[in-house]
Amino acid sequence: MKFASLESTMGAVGRFGARLGRLAGGRNTALGVLGGALLGLSALAPAHAAATKTIRIAFIDPLSGPFGSVGIIDAKGFEFMIDKINKSGELGDYKLKLVLFDNKVNPAISQVDAEKAADEGIRYILQGNGSNVAFALANWVKKHNKLHPDAKMLYLNYAAIDPGLSNSDCGFYHFNFDANVNMKMAGLVSYIAKQKDIKKVFLINMDYSFGHSVANAAKIMLKAERPDIQIVGDMFTPIGQTKDYTPFIYKIKQSGAQAVVTGNWGADMSLLAKAAGQAGLQGVQFYTFYAGIPGTPQAIGDAGAGRVMQITPWVGSVKSAESEDATAFQKAYDDNWYYGSQLYLTGMLAKAIKEAGSADPTQVALHLEGMHYQTPVGDVYMRADNNAIVMPMYLSMLEKGTPPAGTPPAGTPTQKGTDLYWKMVKRIPAIKMMLPTSCQMVRPAGAVLANAYFNNTGK
Amino acid sequence: MLHTIFFVLMNGLVYGLLLFLLSSGLTLIFSMMGVLNFAQASFYMLGAYFGYQIMAWTNFWIALICAPVLVGLLGTLVERYVLSKVHARGHVAELLLTFGVSYLVIEMVKLAWGVNAVSYNQPPALNFPLFTVDGVSYPAYNIFMMVVSVLIFVLLFLLLKKTRIGIIIQAALSNRDMVGMLGHNIPRIFALVFGIGCALAGVAGVVGGNILVTEPGMALSIGPIIFVVVVVGGMGSFGGALAASLLIGFLQNYMTTLNVSLAGLVGITPGTQFPLYELLNQPLSQLAAIMPYFLMILILTIRPKGLMGRVEI
Numbered sequence: 036m037k038f039a040s041l042e043s044t045m046g047a048v049g050r051f052g053a054r055l056g057r058l059a060g061g062r063n064t065a066l067g068v069l070g071g072a073l074l075g076l077s078a079l080a081p082a083h084a085a086a087t088k089t090i091r092i093a094f095i096d097p098l099s100g101p102f103g104s105v106g107i108i109d110a111k112g113f114e115f116m117i118d119k120i121n122k123s124g125e126l127g128d129y130k131l132k133l134v135l136f137d138n139k140v141n142p143a144i145s146q147v148d149a150e151k152a153a154d155e156g157i158r159y160i161l162q163g164n165g166s167n168v169a170f171a172l173a174n175w176v177k178k179h180n181k182l183h184p185d186a187k188m189l190y191l192n193y194a195a196i197d198p199g200l201s202n203s204d205c206g207f208y209h210f211n212f213d214a215n216v217n218m219k220m221a222g223l224v225s226y227i228a229k230q231k232d233i234k235k236v237f238l239i240n241m242d243y244s245f246g247h248s249v250a251n252a253a254k255i256m257l258k259a260e261r262p263d264i265q266i267v268g269d270m271f272t273p274i275g276q277t278k279d280y281t282p283f284i285y286k287i288k289q290s291g292a293q294a295v296v297t298g299n300w301g302a303d304m305s306l307l308a309k310a311a312g313q314a315g316l317q318g319v320q321f322y323t324f325y326a327g328i329p330g331t332p333q334a335i336g337d338a339g340a341g342r343v344m345q346i347t348p349w350v351g352s353v354k355s356a357e358s359e360d361a362t363a364f365q366k367a368y369d370d371n372w373y374y375g376s377q378l379y380l381t382g383m384l385a386k387a388i389k390e391a392g393s394a395d396p397t398q399v400a401l402h403l404e405g406m407h408y409q410t411p412v413g414d415v416y417m418r419a420d421n422n423a424i425v426m427p428m429y430l431s432m433l434e435k436g437t438p439p440a441g442t443p444p445a446g447t448p449t450q451k452g453t454d455l456y457w458k459m460v461k462r463i464p465a466i467k468m469m470l471p472t473s474c475q476m477v478r479p480a481g482a483v484l485a486n487a488y489f490n491n492t493g494k
Numbered sequence: 495m496l497h498t499i500f501f502v503l504m505n506g507l508v509y510g511l512l513l514f515l516l517s518s519g520l521t522l523i524f525s526m527m528g529v530l531n532f533a534q535a536s537f538y539m540l541g542a543y544f545g546y547q548i549m550a551w552t553n554f555w556i557a558l559i560c561a562p563v564l565v566g567l568l569g570t571l572v573e574r575y576v577l578s579k580v581h582a583r584g585h586v587a588e589l590l591l592t593f594g595v596s597y598l599v600i601e602m603v604k605l606a607w608g609v610n611a612v613s614y615n616q617p618p619a620l621n622f623p624l625f626t627v628d629g630v631s632y633p634a635y636n637i638f639m640m641v642v643s644v645l646i647f648v649l650l651f652l653l654l655k656k657t658r659i660g661i662i663i664q665a666a667l668s669n670r671d672m673v674g675m676l677g678h679n680i681p682r683i684f685a686l687v688f689g690i691g692c693a694l695a696g697v698a699g700v701v702g703g704n705i706l707v708t709e710p711g712m713a714l715s716i717g718p719i720i721f722v723v724v725v726v727g728g729m730g731s732f733g734g735a736l737a738a739s740l741l742i743g744f745l746q747n748y749m750t751t752l753n754v755s756l757a758g759l760v761g762i763t764p765g766t767q768f769p770l771y772e773l774l775n776q777p778l779s780q781l782a783a784i785m786p787y788f789l790m791i792l793i794l795t796i797r798p799k800g801l802m803g804r805v806e807i
Contacts, residue, residue: 104609104710242780275715276783278706279509279743281630282750283779285501288629302715305611305707313705315623315631330610334707337615452613 090394091132092117092159092191093152095145095172098137105164105301108329109194110135112374113161115364116381126385129394133161140164142171149175153188158396161380163194163213166245173200173209180208189396191384193376197248201423205474208396210403211423212376212383214348216245216298216324217470220252222346222428222463223322227294228260237268237292237319239283241303246271249298249324267292275302280310288316300325305334312338320344327457329371332433332450340435340455349375349412350429350457371451379415379424383408397479413465421474427465431457497628502747504627508636510743511643512702514736516716517723518646519694525730526654526663526687529577530585532592535717536599537692541565541699542708543603546614554617562696569692574685581684596713604710611709639701646694650732663687722786726793728803737801742786749782756781 094113096106110133117131134157136148145168149160162172169192180187189208192200196215214222227233238253240246250269257264267290270283277283284307287295299307304326311321312335320342326335327345335343387402388394404419413427435455449456520534544561545554572595580587615621616635623631654660666673666683674680706712723742727734757764757774764774793800 100714102711104604107609270777271780273780273783278716278719279505279512279746281505281509282501282747282782285505285630285751286779302707302709302711309705309707313631313633313636315626315633316629330709333613334611334709336613450613451610 088128089130089132090159090388091134091155091157092161093136093149093157094133095136095138095148095152095160095162095168096164097140098135100139102140102164102301103137104330105328106137109163109374109377112364112377113381116377120381120385126388129388131381131385138162138168140168142168145172146175149179149188153179153183153186156186158186158188158394159384160188160190162190162192163374163376166195166197166200167243169195169197169200170204173204173206176208177206187396189400191380193374193380197245198252201421202473205421205423205472205476207422207476207478208400209422210400210417211421212380213374213424214426214428214468215423216248217252217256218425218468219324219346219428220249220256220296221467221470222430223296224253224256224260225463225467226430226461227257227264227296227322230294233261233264233293235265235267235290235292235294237270237287237290237295238266239268239270239272239287239295239297239299239307241274241299242271243274246298249296253296272303277303277306280307281314283307284310284314284316287311287319288314292319294320294322296322298324300328301331302334304328305331308335308339308343311342312336316342322346326433327373327431329373329451332455332457333453335433336453337435337455339433341432343433344430344460345433345457346428346430346463347373347375348426348428349378350431350459375410375412375426376424379408379410379426382410383415383417416465418469418472421472422476423472425465425468428463428468429459430461430463431459434458498751500627501630502744502751504632505630506740506744506747508632508640508743509747510740511640512705513719513723513739513742515639515643515646515698515702516695517720517727517735517739518643518650518732519691519698520720520724521727521730521732521735522650522694523688523691524724525732526667526691527684528585528667529581529588529592529688531688531691532589532717533572533596533599534592534691534695535713535720536596537565537569537695538699538702538716538720539603539708539710539713540568540599541696542614542703542712543607543612543699544696545700545703546612546708547607549614549617554619558697558700561700562693565696565699566689566693569695570685570689572692573688574681577688578681578684596717600710600713607710609710611707614704614708616704636705639705642697642701646697647732647736719786722790725790726786726800728800731800731802731804734800734802741801742789745785745789746782749778749785752778754778 094110096109097103098106098110113133117133120126121130134152136152138145138148145162149172152160160172160176162168172190176188176190187208191210191212193212196213196219198215198217200209201211201215227236236253236257238250240250254266254269257266268286270286297304297307304323308321308326311319321344323343323345325331325345326339326343327347332339383403383406384399386408387399387406390402391398393399403417404422406417408415415424415426417424433455437454516538519537520531523529523531523534541561544564545557548557548560576595577588577591580591616633620633620635620638622634624634624637625632654664662673662678663683666678666680670680703712706716723735723738726741727736727738755775755777759778764771768774
């Protein structure tokens with residue numbers, strides 16, 4: 036089903052320009068109506084503000100078990116950003132506070148956690164690990180908000196990237212702050228397409244919905260951009276079960292592929308790259324989504340240098356301002372900063388609360404929609420047609436040694452405990468990430484599309 | 495085709511011996527004490543972290559000696575002061591206790607080294623391709639790992655079958671009270687065996703931790719497979735553990751390398767309406783990782799003793 040929707044999506048790319056123009060044309064009137072609505076609502080805001088000075092956010096992610104380490108580092112990142120916002124005093128009387136819930140990456144437990152959070156009067160949910168959990172929470176939020184119109188919940192998803200979350204299963208109270216599978220793949224493919232010597236591509240992914248989304252997107256987009264590229268392998272492995280990736284490396288070697296595209300993460304990513312290094316696989320580049328998660332470059336080690344690439348919303352020190360955050364984080368927590376989405380999410384949330392003058396989820400959501408947010412790495416935009424983020428992406432290569440001075444990665448932090456660093460290879464402008472969507476969301480009565488206009492000129 | 499067969503044999507041997515290295519300690523503790531040590535994988539993890547830390551301070555060779563000794567000492571302490579108290583209460587108590595120890599160790603490691611993977615790499619001296627066949631190199635380190643694995647097998651065999659202490663250990667398992675009456679210190683023998691078993695896990699950690707990944711999740715990820723090796727090989731049989739490790743190594747490599755589905759293997763091409771179409775058309779490579787668990791169920795059903803075991807489970 037996803038396959039079909041993606042294919043129609045790709046077909047629509049051509050009509051995309053015209054659509055942008057239409058949306059842009061409608062902008063002024065939409066803004067006007069929204070402004071009126073806001074004026075009317077602002078009278079109500081102070082009453083809310085006086086009641087709750089602390090805006091609690093339920094962080095629902097794994098804090099124990101096999102994926103506990105991932106959730107803990109994510110929580111640290113948010114604590115860090117929230118701390119910064121609170122200290123700056125930019126929210127006036129409001130303070131943000133993270134409340135941790137351990138969901139063990141289990142969709143059912145996550146829904147119970149969300150229920151608990153709602154009972155405690157928390158109105159914001161933050162989650163990122165596992166698209167299966169994200170689907171469960173997205174649907175729970177829809178149901179909850181229908182049953183409790185006076186206590187609506189707003190779900191902020193910072194890393195679950197199944198395309199369905201911002202297409203078929205999108206919702207007004209559900210915002211996506213990370214590029215989805217199709218967007219990341221579009222970024223990778225835009226680069227691969229320009230590499231003339233890549234003639235054969237090998238796909239290897241984890242055997243669950245996410246892995247299959249990655250493989251499907253790769254096949255469709257490669258075919259559209261470079262029909263001459265042959266897919267010489269399309270393999271799946273059960274999650275976390277494969278200890279010895281050498282036979283897969285042998286198959287990659289046999290297939291004659293020049294590039295491997297993979298959505299593998301955690302041990303499945305590390306072991307794949309390590310096996311490639313140990314088997315001395317030459318002339319094959321690994322295009323990955325998740326080789327940069329803290330701990331993975333350490334596990335891969337030197338085997339990944341000059342071989343493993345990643346696509347991320349942020350890398351090393353693209354610009355110094357964000358590098359300051361990265362350095363401060365590293366100092367405070369003794370770990371590398373990874374998720375660019377954490378910076379946008381907290382920054383945009385704060386901005387929306389400030390603009391709305393209220394912590395009411397509906398008001399905040401209306402201000403998040405269509406929001407432009409300036410970051411050191413470029414303009415970030417929250418689409419109003421599917422509540423999903425659009426931002427420039429960065430393709431980078433794992434390299435060994437001291438980052439050379441004077442080049443874009445000057446002052447790039449090396450990965451903790453190694454002499455490896457991510458060297459920027461290409462910046463993919465946000466405009467390339469503006470893929471068509473099939474999202475049809477129900478907005479609150481009276482609400483209008485706030486700012487469905489994208490003004491990034493493709494820098 | 496010949497190249498593929500060579501690859502399957504060679505890589506199967508490498509991976510099989512790694513599995514044996516990982517499971518040898520568990521086999522020793524089970525066969526000599528009758529204790530199913532749930533914490534075995536956690537001691538393996540400790541070995542890897544100790545190895546990483548000592549290598550960071552000194553070098554790999556010192557780590558290879560010191561880390562297993564440390565893990566062994568820790569194991570001895572656990573047996574002497576904790577586990578020995580529950581032997582009399584049977585296997586369930588032992589299992590639960592080692593289960594608790596395993597989680598304690600994991601949390602301690604997280605506190606000491608953090609929640610992310612550490613950068614534990616192979617020693618530079620052994621990090622070069624020894625030979626290359628058909629475009630796939632075999633690093634010297636892998637061969638070193640195989641040598642260590644075989645050495646452990648031989649040494650354990652000699653220790654248990656040819657030395658006096660080995661004979662006393664074996665006797666203590668079957669006639670505990672009698673051996674005690676003869677003047678041997680049974681608790682000390684048990685502590686020694688448990689310590690050696692943990693030290694073996696420590697060796698596996700130091701040697702295998704850099705081939706695999708050294709992270710807090712490593713104990714949970716390797717735990718199931720070493721139990722499979724011990725069950726398939728036959729509880730408490732070293733020869734069995736070796737045979738099972740190699741069998742799994744070869745089978746897994748063969749299944750991954752082969753380009754066929756289950757249906758293709760038996761020579762049929764089912765249509766989409768065929769029952770279990772999805773499963774039958776699944777490439778064998780996709781099933782390779784779960785094959786060991788299938789093998790375990792098969793063995794438990796048709797040959798509960800395992801390949802070379804003496805007792806039924």
